[in-house]
Amino acid sequence: AKRAKIKELLKSTAFGTEVTIKGWVRTFRNSQFIAINDGSTISNIQVVVDFNNTDDALLKRITTGAALSVTGELVESLGKGQTVEIKAKQVEILGDCDAEKFPLQPKKHSLEFLREIAHLRFRTNTFNAVFKVRHALAFAVHKFFNDRGFVYMHTPIITGSDAEGAGEMFRVSTLELGNPPRTDDGAINFKEDFFGKETNLTVSGQLEAELAAMAFGEVYTFGPTFRAENSNTTRHLAEFWMIEPEVAFNDLVDNMDLAEDLLKYVIKYAMENCAEELEFLKTRLLEEEKQKPQTERSELDLLAKLNFCLDNEFERVTYTEAIEILKNSKANQKKQFKYLIEDWGADLQSEHERYLVEKHFKKPVILTDYPKDIKAFYMRQNEDGKTVRAMDILFPGIGEIVGGSQREERLELLEKRMQEMHIPAEEMYWYLDTRRFGSAPHAGFGLGFERLVLFVTGMTNIRDVIPFPRTPKNAEF
Ligand code: 4AD
Ligand code: MG
Numbered sequence: 001a002k003r004a005k006i007k008e009l010l011k012s013t014a015f016g017t018e019v020t021i022k023g024w025v026r027t028f029r030n031s032q033f034i035a036i037n038d039g040s041t042i043s044n045i046q047v048v049v050d051f052n053n054t055d056d057a058l059l060k061r062i063t064t065g066a067a068l069s070v071t072g073e074l075v076e077s078l079g080k081g082q083t084v085e086i087k088a089k090q091v092e093i094l095g096d097c098d099a100e101k102f103p104l105q106p107k108k109h110s111l112e113f114l115r116e117i118a119h120l121r122f123r124t125n126t127f128n129a130v131f132k133v134r135h136a137l138a139f140a141v142h143k144f145f146n147d148r149g150f151v152y153m154h155t156p157i158i159t160g161s162d163a164e165g166a167g168e169m170f171r172v173s174t175l176e177l178g179n180p181p182r183t184d185d186g187a188i189n190f191k192e193d194f195f196g197k198e199t200n201l202t203v204s205g206q207l208e209a210e211l212a213a214m215a216f217g218e219v220y221t222f223g224p225t226f227r228a229e230n231s232n233t234t235r236h237l238a239e240f241w242m243i244e245p246e247v248a249f250n251d252l253v254d255n256m257d258l259a260e261d262l263l264k265y266v267i268k269y270a271m272e273n274c275a276e277e278l279e280f281l282k283t284r285l286l287e288e289e290k291q292k293p294q295t296e297r298s299e300l301d302l303l304a305k306l307n308f309c310l311d312n313e314f315e316r317v318t319y320t321e322a323i324e325i326l327k328n329s330k331a332n333q334k335k336q337f338k339y340l341i342e343d344w345g346a347d348l349q350s351e352h353e354r355y356l357v358e359k360h361f362k363k364p365v366i367l368t369d370y371p372k373d374i375k376a377f378y379m380r381q382n383e384d385g386k387t388v389r390a391m392d393i394l395f396p397g398i399g400e401i402v403g404g405s406q407r408e409e410r411l412e413l414l415e416k417r418m419q420e421m422h423i424p425a426e427e428m429y430w431y432l433d434t435r436r437f438g439s440a441p442h443a444g445f446g447l448g449f450e451r452l453v454l455f456v457t458g459m460t461n462i463r464d465v466i467p468f469p470r471t472p473k474n475a476e477f
Contacts, residue, residue: 001071007040010084012074019086020071021045022094024123027106028062036068042125042280046077046085058091064106065097111464118476126284129277130465133270134453140269141243144262145220150245153212153219155205160197163207164376165423168229169200201226204446205244207431210407213246213442214434220245232472234461235399237450239470246444252389252406255443256366259393259402260314267306270456278303285458302458314364314393320344322367325360326352347374350399357394365394377421379405381413391445398455404445411435
């Protein structure tokens, strides 16, 4: 018989029909009630076994984690909180699961424990919900851009450039580690490497996206990016996914509008298409919050937080204004910040970003016009000679979720800035050609996909929103 999905059966009223389901046992009670999950929904379906007429040897093999195929009659359930169940006619074990050795018990496990068995955590309700939301958000991103005529541009994963100029790259090489070929002056000779030059995993698809934007007008990338920054935090991954739109003829205000529209669109999409998952995650979060002291609990639940984000315009503030706010804040004056704000020019730490969002403005904030010295070489310089047309979007509980800018489209200014920042202009002739041949104002940004998933799911550790996290000293699988 054709396999029915549990998600569909739970909505069905076709009582009396014969159905077949396949899935994994969550619990087996009183030698009679099997709760089965097939991943199509968080909810299990109950299968009732007639244990008097079932072989004992078979009953023993119905253990938590075992894979089963069940054929039986769909009947109305008398049990509380469920509408349908299956009266089993035939139960077949597809794969046994030794209950003694299987690490997942029919109880709540901590996220820390589940991270230790990340290869099995897909089988829990929390990760079912998280990765369904992740999927919906990815789909929504493509839908948003497709509906607006953007072209999805695949940019290379292996590149020879450092888009952010921050030197946080993973080298890609086939040279022998212990004994690489050397030039006369002793340096590693990358001419003999696979690509005949130094290459690395991309930190951003932006520079290539700019090339395409200067022909297609509106493009976006959505792919894996890699950073060898040694920050072992709950917000950083060594491998993360980034969405990078790039639009010709846009200025910074257009760029902010686009980013705000995108964020609101995808959050709304998830709320409309993942109601069951978000309800589950909301309850999970409420339970977690109960462990905290009253004063540290969040006032809003997950859904209220998401709605709040949809209903409010993001606050748009310059870096200079933000520094004034932070300098005059109680947190700064009472030395509650780990890094005190003293002078204009310092980079903001996540504690400052979160202060602005959570304590001061109490809504998402777009900070603009940062000092040029703490931003990348490609950002458009302002008249003041000190700041650039940068924007960072800060979210509650997250900090920076988007980083972007209007790009420097004036060749001489860009070349001068690259020289100051020791960016090799000759190797980047292809990038500079966009400014040589029909240069035009343009702007774009990068949305960190996992930080978005963190926000929408209410999870707090970035390792829990990507199926296979890569962090320092951790590249399992
Ligand atoms: O601010 P970033 O470094 O900007 C860029 O890469 C630009 N090239 C984007 C552009 O203008 N096209 O990174 C953009 C976003 C950050 O705001 C953050 O959300 C995310 O990418 N991000 C990370 N997410 C997880 N782990 C990391 N190590 C991240 N580094 C950045
Ligand atoms: Mg940034």
